[in-house]
Amino acid sequence: MKIHVYAALKDHFEPEFELQDAGHNTDELKARLQGINADATELLKICRFAVEDGFIDNEFKLSDHDTVIIIPPSSGG
């Protein structure tokens, strides 16, 4: 699975990377990422997730072919 992260998440992960056994839903993916870098735990809890420019929730079944975008809280303006 390809992972793209933005903003403050880039302090914890590479902007783009590939992950094996990343999980089948967003909760599993979050747990996997927290396992890689526990410092990102609190931030990951408040992030949104998207696949192909559409937001997803935990019911969405992730596949190894997906590119998952992890979106921290917005701070535009």
Next chain:
Amino acid sequence: MIRSSSSLPAVVDSRGAGPTPAFTDHISSAPLDAAAMLKDAHHPGAGAVVLFSGEVRNNNRGRGVAYLEYEAHAALASKMIAQILEEAKAKWQLEIAVGRHRTGRVKIGETAVVVITAAPHRKEAYAANEYIIGRIKHEAPIWKCEYFEDGSHEWGNNCNCGPC
């Protein structure tokens, strides 16, 4: 399962002039010219035009700010801004709704975001404008990184407009 649509209808100008430019027009890596945008935002049915220009100030919470860097997921942010504009147009019967946000380095005094609303009367134009900028700020995947005069930097989390 939630998976929001990845295809949206083009934004149609209420004058019937056809689709407005693509979604990516809501995100700009080039400087924003608010005056030029205002010039294009007049309509014979609109007695009120409100322009909000969000500009970079030289301080935040007592610290000197050198400049800001904005990052965005451009496709998703543009799509969301287009949706927000369409919702506002429908809710307040706007003749025109424009929203555009900068990415990249934005210097002190430069414009980071512009929202223009045109309506028959000022009450609707003001209300819609505040609604649009509030939603862009809180929902669109756009992030601000503040670079301070002391050389440090800090991502987001600097909303000053109430509980988020």
